[in-house]
Each structure stands twice: as structure tokens, then as C-alpha cells.
Amino acid sequence: MEKIVIVGGVAAGPKTACRLKRLKPDAQITIIDQDELISYGGCGIPYYISGEVADADALRSTSFDLVRDEAFFADAKGVDVKTNMQATRIDRKSKTLHLKNLLNNTEEAIPYDKLVLTVGSRPVIPPIAGAELKGVYTISSLKSAIALQKYLREGDAEKAVIIGGGAIGIEMAEGLEDMWGLKTTIVEFLPQLLPNFIEKPIEQMLSHHLKKNNIDVFTSESVTALEADENGVVARVVTNKQVLEAELVLISTGVRPRDELAREAGLLVAPRGGIVVNNRMQTSDPDIYAAGDCIETYHQVSGKKTFAPLGSLANRQGRIVADNLAGIYSRFDGVVGSFIMKAFEICVGTTGLTLKAARAEGFDADMSFIVQSDQAHFIQGHEDIVLAMVFDRKSRRVLGVQGLSVMGDSILARINAAAGLLSRNAVIEDFSVLEMAYAPPFSTALDALNVVANVAENNIAGRFRPISLLDFIAWVENPESCPDRIVIDVRSVFDSRNEVERFGDLWLPLPYPEIRTRYQELPKDKELILVCGAGTRSYEVQVFLDSVGYTRNLVLEGSLMALRPMGIEWVSEED
């Protein structure tokens, strides 16, 4: 009977085990885990902390409410599970795995025919004094989440600081604020939240939304020390700019692959971490496979190796390991980086590369950016959807899509539509005609994803020349920085437009339907910044002005509708 030993029992490991047992019912499959809790939805931990998930067992239960413990795996799955067992060494010559029983410190060794490493990742702990204090947590496992929840329940923490503005940090902030009423602050070392996931204007919308929900956000700020009260419990977070009070500190500054076991066994491991596997999920030892957070994978857009620690990928990879172990040809060709998250009443999603990442990879990258309705504008209750598309000007390849909307699946619908095409080198024109399903309650006749591609096409052709939101905001806050610029506002209604009053001569109204008869009123010696509600009118005016020789003009990218979500209060609310 073939012996399959799997090290790591959270996501990829159990998936491998269960699928393989179905493919090869006679295989003897053993899962080893150093923890006592296995096979849980790690991505659900923030929802456990927030109280959305009532108790920790729900995260390790099936959809039909059986807890996935050792007995469940034995009885229902026919898979042997050994918990509280640490894999200490792989003897590849004798094909033996050495184990330490963490409960009684005894050692043992078990033979394998095939070994699967699904050992996951561990949190990166920055070298901060005080990181070991009571009240300082990482969310590295369900066990640590249970401990944190106990601390919250039994203690009287009133203020929390989260170090790291990634997805888990933001999700945890929501949980701490919403469920536990903690005054919560996020401190991020880089200049923005979700670095490497979203463009700055979208990040500014996210950040503004968090602040509206009582979360303080500090970026470009680094924590230098954690300080304790007289009981040795954390009390203060010292940054390079301030001191924050906190009885709870969460460190969520990313994870790195647990690759030591592989490295020590002489398997190929990437210099920056991650077990090297081929697209059949096989390590440099043909009898050892690896999957999940502990591996290095391939980015299908950048064409480079990457690290993509996500439970959803671990599940896909686990299935592929099982297939290959059972003799079924099955490949994992890499990732495009699909990502989505909820933050209070909004959600943010992305797939592919950001503009900055794309440029760093050598693409001649640029971005289109729109704010428009998620449903036909005549449907009541339609909401704005923000989409950005990153593309290569030379090859016209689409490199990434990002979006933000109110909570719901509208961003999911656009990100998922993009993901499949991104993995297949699709160009802008493929997105222009992509057949998004249409009915008025679901989208506009040309879906936002089609439109953001059309804007990209017009941009490359030089017909659409934008000024970025950030450049525009910087200029209106300091018009002297570019004194020969003025705004031409081509919206129709100007009663009670704050901005016309606020900016005076710098902000001239000229309704869009009048442009063809009145354009000669425009100053020829100024750079004209064309603005409107959603960007379609100002684009059309740009094209017209170009045709009559007023070519010194730029359209506000994303339009005025983008400003209020970014926290710019002076822009009027109505279109």
C-alpha cells in the first residue's frame, strides 16, 4: 500500500489528502500537523474576531456542520491525522520523515513513498523592541486567534494598534472597532494601505472610508518600540512620529514561507524564500511535492516568480498535487493575483499588477481610471463603481484591473471577468468587447469593465489625455504651482456649486451642450483642465477642442465623482 505523508494540515494539506483518497482509495495517507487544530478557514479568522463567525469551531467545520478533527478525517475521509507533531527532518535517502511529539517530546520516524509539504507560512515579525509583550498578537493560526479573542473577552482593552496596513490588518481593524468597540489605529510603514494591491486614488478612498468608520490610519510611519505598563502588558506604541496608547497590538506585517524543513533536506528553495516546484507541484526531489503558502509560484502577468500565500490558491494547488500523485496529468501554471476584501460598507478588489509594479517590471505601463454607475443609471439605488485598468502602451496588453464599490459582488464580477483574460495575455480590445452579461439591474449596456478598456484605448491613441487625480488635487490646493491653468467645468447645473464659488476665476462653467457655439470664449493662453461628473462630457469636449485648435487641455481622470470618496469635501455632491 502506497504511503503518502503530508506535512501541514490547514488548507493545501487536507485538500491533497481528501482528493487523493478519492482518486486512490487504497493509498495510506497521513497528515502531520504541529498544531492541534487543523483544516480550518484561516481567511475567516478576522470574521471570528469580529463576531460574524460565532465560534472558532465554525471555521473548522464542513458546510454540513461536522468539525474537521482527527476523528472526522479518520471516519469520513479515511485519512490518518497526527496533531501536535512537528516534522523535524526529512531523510530523503531512506524516505523517512522524523517527527517530534510536542505533547510528550518523544521522537519517531515514519516512512513515506511520497511526501507532500504543505507547511504554510509564518508571520514576519519586524525587529521591534517589546514585540514579545503580553497583549501583542499575530494572527498566524486559529490557535493564536482564539488566544486573542480570549484576551479581548477577559481584558479591558480600549485601544488597539495594528502594525501593517495589509488586508488582514484592515479586516482586523474592522472587527476590533465594530465588535469590541476598540479605538483602533493602523500604522503602515509604506506610503499607503494595501501596498502593491491598489493605486493611490483607490487607496485614498479606502483610507477615507476607514477614517469615517473611526479607524485612524497613519502611513509612511514606522513603529520603533512597544512599551509595557507596570504589569508587563503592552501600553504604548512608539513610532518615528508619535506615541500611541494601546492595550492591544496586532502585528500583521506579512508572512513568509516556512521552507526550513525543505531547505535543510537539500530541496531547492528560492533565495527570497519559498520551496521551488514545477507546474506539477513537484519539488526538486521527484518524490516530494509542495503546495500552498510554503512554495514559490509564477506570476502570469509579470512572468516572474512570486509568493502568493492565499487559502484559495492553496486549495487549487492541493487538488493538483493529488492529481499528480494519482497519475493524472494536472498543472498549476501560476497566478494573476486576484484579491478582494470587505472594509465596513465598501469592498476593494484587484487582479494583476499595479501601475507601479508594472513599471518596475519593465512594462511601458499606463492606467485608465473611471467612476461610473454599477447599474443602468435609470435604476433606483444604483451605486458608483470605481475601476482602474493598468495596460502596456506598446503591446496593448492588459496588466491589471482594480476596483472599489459599496459592499456586494459588483467588484467581484469585474475582477473575476478580468482574471481569466489576464492569464491569457489579453489586450485592451479583448476587454472592450468582453461579453459581460447585461440587464439594467446588473450593469450598464457597456459594462464598466468595457468602458475602462475603451478609455485605455483612447488614451493610447492620444485622443484622451488625462491629468491624474493626485496631480489635480495637488494643483487645486496650490494653484500657484501651475499658474496658467484653469478649470473648465462642463456640467450643466451650476447653482450651488461650491467649487465655482471657492475657486472663482480658476473654475469656469461652460455647459457641455454649449461648447460647440461658445468655445471661442475660452482663453487661449491657459492650460484648460476639463472636468465633469463622470468624465464622458469632459472627454468629448477635449476631442472637440482639439479639433478646433484648443489643444492645450487635459481631462480630469476619474472625474469629479472620484473626489468626494477620496475625502475632498469641497466638491459638490450632485452631478
Next chain:
Amino acid sequence: MEKIVIVGGVAAGPKTACRLKRLKPDAQITIIDQDELISYGGCGIPYYISGEVADADALRSTSFDLVRDEAFFADAKGVDVKTNMQATRIDRKSKTLHLKNLLNNTEEAIPYDKLVLTVGSRPVIPPIAGAELKGVYTISSLKSAIALQKYLREGDAEKAVIIGGGAIGIEMAEGLEDMWGLKTTIVEFLPQLLPNFIEKPIEQMLSHHLKKNNIDVFTSESVTALEADENGVVARVVTNKQVLEAELVLISTGVRPRDELAREAGLLVAPRGGIVVNNRMQTSDPDIYAAGDCIETYHQVSGKKTFAPLGSLANRQGRIVADNLAGIYSRFDGVVGSFIMKAFEICVGTTGLTLKAARAEGFDADMSFIVQSDQAHFIQGHEDIVLAMVFDRKSRRVLGVQGLSVMGDSILARINAAAGLLSRNAVIEDFSVLEMAYAPPFSTALDALNVVANVAENNIAGRFRPISLLDFIAWVENPESCPDRIVIDVRSVFDSRNEVERFGDLWLPLPYPEIRTRYQELPKDKELILVCGAGTRSYEVQVFLDSVGYTRNLVLEGSLMALRPMGIEWVSEED
């Protein structure tokens, strides 16, 4: 100055005109329309009837609330529009379009350099006696919708019959019932609603939902005559099975392309209707283009010509016509058939071919079918999502995806993700690893779309052998039809399971975790129908039973969770 004449001013025509004017500001562009209302969202008509859209002008307004009338096109777009003008003849030799002014019956002719036909479609009126009666409507234009609304407002209709169970018929039924309180009946000639769009089990869920919302649905029933009251207003609908009272009858039995003008001008027109165009949208006369409902297009899955009258496609095609007229290489390579609709509290979507259509096209087609959670099962308020995947057993190509869920964008997210891959000949394995964005509030770690692909893969491999929902239902309603079958119910909880009581010896409980120790209790002389809540347990049991020699077993496709939405009341509600 180049003269572009566009015949038809609803969707493709205005899109062509506006895009072309931006690309070639010096072109002289004229839109001709026989109606007086132009450039409206025809797909919004049911929402106008339902009152969701407050007045008809909203359907022909921009998102910034300007009505798209002749003045708007002249002032804002620089495009000339002639309404109430019927194009009567194309003189291709002299490149002249002959027109009749419908207001004063005068005739005129205008020259063109390029002509664009975007004349749309007209409703198919079946040969039913009385179709011309007062109170009988088609929804062929905004004008007819306004007339219908006036009839509803001013009359006292209490009952409506809708002839035709397609999307518009169903959307109109909702509007008539919801807004106007009419007792509404849908009569469909074919055996199901949305024929050629969805599989029968999904249709049965839709039909059940309509009935719960007070809509009567009769399929496989044909209307033979409409009868009037003493005032000549429709009063009765006579079918081949019954007589229905109705003071309002809507005929929505499909549309056919308006291709006469093209045909009479000697342009190539498909035998079954539709102007023939190449993928640059050019007719058989290089100076004449066509787009929208009046053309024949190409189905990227079937590889055959098709007719796809949708406003969303018309908009895409209009843009491509404009590009090509402006010398930009731009192609429309066909459709995959993406479709979505709302029906009261649920929505139904599809892309690609149905199983029946795929088989008719010669594919070795089969289907996988799942019901599962749209979010991680530990998220409160998660809902069921139904997905079906049609695939070719030989080539493994995915041919279609369909779904149903509660109203929202969760089906949109799966249909849109599938659409791009369908157009690129993707196989099942591409869908298995498709990187759907994941976080617990948005999907399961393996998204439903990944799962339905995995089920297809297991089906082809022979590991997963289903009995279809319809076969199962037929059998339990008449067990004598297959007397040596029994149901093995592998769910865990059996208290208050109606079905165990109802079916007695035919319905044996055997909880999933006990299968490996108790399988020998199962009868060897019976065909075992394995059922559970969501299908995962029964599949696993199937694999296990196969491995121990109990190979005469089938899994209920879609699982017991599919039954209640189909209107099967005896199945217990809890998992």
C-alpha cells in the same frame, strides 16, 4: 466633407454616430429614424412599466440627466438627427438614400459616402386571430411602451396574459404584477420558460419562484385566438388547453431583424434573416456597414452564424463600426451569448450553449450541476448559488455556464468570469484553476465556478456518476418505474426528516462518517441513489462504495438542496 448616413437611432446608430464624430470631428453625420423617440435604453422598458423608472424620458436621458433628443445631438454631439423619417430605398449606384417624411408624407433623398444600417428588429407576431385588438401590445419600442403605460393608467385592466416566456415576457410579468397589481399569466408554446437559455432544473426553480409571486405559468401551451368584449377590447385568450380572461395581452414571442431595406438594395442577407456582415461590420457593399439587432452574427462556441439582438452588443458593435469608418482596425469576432435577468427576488444568468443546444450542434455534451453557498458557509446570511456547466466530453471544452441565485451580483460574477474564457476555447481545467477573487464574504475558497468545473472533470473520469434531478424526481414520484432502486441518505441529522418518513424503506439513512464501517449493511441487489445536502458527501460515498465493490450507485446531481427551489415540498429544509 465626408457624409455618413445612419439609419436607425436607438442603440448601435447613436453609438456609431457619437464615436465617429469624436474620431472624425469633420465628418457630417446624419441619423435617420422613423420614430420620434431615439437613443433610448430599450432594455429598460420593463422597468419603466414596473414603475422602477419614473418616466419614459429617463430611458432616453444621459447619466447626467440631459434628454437625448434632436437638439441634444446637434448641440452636444454635432450630429444631425432626422426623426419621423422612414428610409424607403437605398440607391447604391448613386449612393443615395431615399426617405419618406412620415409627418407630411413628402419624399426626399440624401447622398451618402458611407451608409450605416442600424435599423434594429421587429417583434414576431404569431398568426393569432385578434392580435390587432385594442389591449394587445408588443413592446417593440419606447413609443409602444408609453402607449401601454397609458392604457394601464387610464384603464382598469385586472388580468394580463403574456404570450411568450422569454426574458421580456418574464420581466414584464413582474412589472404588471408588482406595480399594477394585475393577475398575470405567462403562456409559453415551448416546454419551458427561457427556452435555449437555461436547463430545465434551473427553469423549474425560476418557474416556481414566479408562481410564488403570483404569476401563473403555462408551458407547452399555444395561444390560438384572442377574443374581444363588446367594445372591441381584448377580453379572453384562447389556448389549446383553456380560456384565460385578460384585459391586457402582451405578445413577446421574440424579434426578427429588420433586413428588408438591405435585402431590397441587393445586400447579402442571411436566409433566416439578418444582414450579413464581416467582422469589421461591413455588409456585402463595402460602403455600407450594419450593426445591432438587424445583423446576423457569429457564435463563438457553436462556430455557427446566429442572431443576438441585445442592446449591450449593439453598443459594442456601434463602436466598432465607427472605428472602421475612421480607419481604425477594429473587429467584432462574435458572441458567446451572455445573458442575465432579474425575476422578483432571484436572478438567472447564462453564457454559451445549453446542453440541448450543444448536443444539437454535434458536441458530445454533458452537464455538471451544483448547489452551494455563495459565500464561506460560516458567513451569516450566505445564500445558495446554483451553477450548471455544459462541456464536451471529448475535447473537454466548456460550452456553457448557467446560474441562479437570489438577486444580487453573485451570478453576474460567475457568468462574466466564464464569458471571456468561453470565447477562447477554454477547457474544464482552465475553469478549475481560474483565479476567482476570494475572501469569505464573497465566495468559498474554491469558488462555485471552480467547483462546477471539478464536478465536470470527475464526471468525465467516471468517478462521479450522477442521476439527473429530473430523473430522480420522476422516480420518487413513481418508484415502481425502477423498483430495484433505493435512496441512501448520507446526511448526519435525521430527526424530522420528512422524506425518511414519507418514503419508508425506499429512503435509508446512513450518516456519511459511518460509511466506512457500515457499508456492508447496504443491499447488494439494489441500485443505490446517494443523496446529501450539497452533493459533496454523496460523491465521496460513491467513490468509497466503488472502491469496495458496491459500484451500482448514482449520486443525485445538484443534491437535495436543489429540490425545494424547484417546488418539491417534501424535502426537509435543513441540511
